[in-house]
Amino acid sequence: MNKLADQDARTQGPAADQDGAVRFNAVTKRFGETTALDGVSMSIRQGEFMTLLGPSGCGKTTLLNLAAGFLSPDGGEILIGGERMNDVPTYKREIGMMFQNYALFPHMNVAGNVAYGLKVRGVAKQERDRRVEAVLGLVRLAGFEDRTPRQLSGGQQQRVALARALVINPTVLLLDEPFSALDKNLRASMQVELREIQRKLNVTTIFVTHDQSEALSLSDRLAVMSEGRIRQLGTPQQIYRQPCDRFVASFIGDANVLRGRLEGVEGASAIIAIGPVRVKVPCGPLADVARSAAVDLFVRPEHLALSEATEACATHGTIVAHVYQGGYVDTYIECGEASRDRLLVRSGGHEAMTRWPTGARVGISVTSGEAVAFV
Amino acid sequence: MPRSTYQRLLGFIGKLVVVLILGFLVLPAAVVTIAAFNDKAILSFPPQAWSMRWFAKAIAYQDFRDGFRNGLIVTAWSSTVALAVGAMFAFALNRYRFRFKRVIEGVLLSPLVIPHFTVGLGFLILAAQIGWNRSYTVVIACHIVLVLPFVLRSVYVSLRNLDQSYERAAASLGASPLRVMVTITLPLLLPGLVSGWLFAAMLSFNEFTASLFVTAQRTQTLPVAMYNYVREFADPSMAALSVMYIAATAALIIFANAYLGLGKVLNIEQTR
């Protein structure tokens, strides 16, 4: 618990002092016996794109539903724009929300859907038409006013949903896995578009996803969640390069786990021995660990390299398979001495495939200082 | 998929069986139609001469006219009240937890298995005891209870199939609960409500056994009038009325199928 609090303070920096646009203070939510959220605290800055990332059941959707007011917390408080929201019903919260299935009203056309929030607020017809037109222009759907949701493609439906949520100038935009129904190519272009619009309007955004690449590419900051808690909160770079624990290290990106031994500490770095090789890692997670204890070294596939099997290599193994990925090659290696699982080495180009056939014995070396170790 | 001779034979036998069963279903309607156009008062196949006169007689027959009018009154009231009551309770069942929820639901659904003559006798005795002897009120109350299970089921199914995110989306856009109900929930439930009402109306209009117990001469509905006619007379007026009945019902069903999608309403669409 302590460690998490440290992490929070460290990665959040000075922003923690400010009043966020959205704040969760020790929010707890239970469903019967199960605790969905266990004292979650987080502050989201004005205009920030914050992603909640985690496996299903981690509590990310619950947190979003609490922000939207579809659920009410059992403990703690939720503040939007500095105001306590615990007892404020959804329709008075001034939020914009995009749903996983878009939830476009099937009995209204595009204009009717987008104008709904304005009508509810009693905006005059002329003003309403003007704003609907403007926001449809923003999402590049001008001229689609009279279509029904069923006549739209998946990407178009999503833009209508975004327009509908944005037209009311919400204090916070909530996105519940909005890209999960789109195919891969469309998803990428919609992500870029969403981010562009979000930056342009400078609207505070909470985005829920279980897709880690989506989280890394879109967010200003992201919160990795599991079992109702925030495991790590930070920028995508921090999360990817300095995961705070085993869970984050293995949940975000691919990671190889190598068996090593703690050899010593030099200032802020710890020295880990893997065979004849010494690797420097941040000593934070290893603060209380005794000398020469066994530790696990987490290394990204792109930070491992194949070479001829020599004494100088960190470890050795046999090539099981090459998987050609276009721009790079993923090589799987059976390596009994240093790792329980097969190792994954990612190398640019396709030399690895031609140089070492399946079954060849190779040496493996660690090429970068960006590794982390945990007990 | 390639098909062997064996499979073709099976397919042919299957089709033949289905055609025979359809024949069984359609036979009475076909036969009654032939009988209705028979000129003679006595049944004979094939008819010697054709005539429309039994249709004229059926339409002119006072008991049928009264029965039709009474039936419309009872049906209009009972199906509309049952729709309101059933829809509200379906909503409560779907959205709230409350005490005795399952018990009340069980009681309201029980007319599905309780014989109609028992319900009819019960309402008859009850009416006699509180002195509302066989008034419209008793007939309507009895019909409400009998058709309620169908409305309840129909609305409950459409409520359950209604994606919660529509209502949530409306709330997130600032619509108050009442506004969400009026602009989102009710319009989206409309097909379920219409089909529930239509089912209730058709069942009520055709209800016979319980009606026989709770109606009097003054309040008798069309099926009761028809039953009394069949017991007393044998001429084809009843056949003519049956033909009109069958045609009107089939037209309604075809309409319902075209506009509401019976397959969806009855929950018999192949899901995969």
Add this chain to the structure above:
Amino acid sequence: MRTFAAPALLCAFGLVAALAAVLQFSLRAYVPGSLDPGGFTLANFTDLLKPLYARVFIDTVWICFLTAVSTLIVGYPLAYALVRSQNAILKSTLLVIVVTPLFLGEVVRTYSWIIVLGNNGFINSILLHLGIVRQPVQFMFTTFGVVVALVHVTMPVMVIMLAAALSHIDRDYQRAAESLGAGPVRVFLTVTLPLSMPGVVAGVTTAFAWTFSAFATPQLIGGGRVNMISNLVYQLGFASFNFPFAASLCVTGLALTIVVLSMLRLASRRLETIEPH
């Protein structure tokens, strides 16, 4: 919430009151010549044990059983065809033919069957005309005639329930069985039929209850020679105004329905183990 449930509560109360009235009357003595019942007694129920009435109970259950099983056998192929037909027009036609009789009411349908089955009705006219028989075959006033008409009455609901069950069976189960080398008959017997069991149980249960409730069919086609409980209740109520005894018949009939239906449900519990999820 109260506003939503209150009207329904009133309806439930009305139904319970009506059923309570039946129960109350079943325990009262019959005063000949009066509509008001006498004091409390169990005589109505002991009278039910007389062979005359016991016979009607046995006949009723037998007719219900015959009807439910026949409806199942005849309805299954139709439900299967309804669910599996690919042609939209064919499907709609089947659906309309199946559903329309459901809303025709018992009287119209029973009357139609009288014309089909009567001594100078449709079938006998054909048989006589073709010289297959010399005398009209007696269909009216027989159990056979009553069951045929009742099967027609319960058919729509049976087909709808079977079709609902069949339509929710993932077709991949059948494809998997086919890919494993099972022929069409084997696929049906080992995969489709077991998976449609919930629909079979629901259909048989409903057919049984509806037959039990039928009045016009046994009355008009049975013509007093095939009697079911419903006919007896009506006779006692409206011919001799013996409402207490009619009420006791209703109570016993209801108890019998509940016993039979719970037995069916118990049997279906065992089947639920093979229901997917």
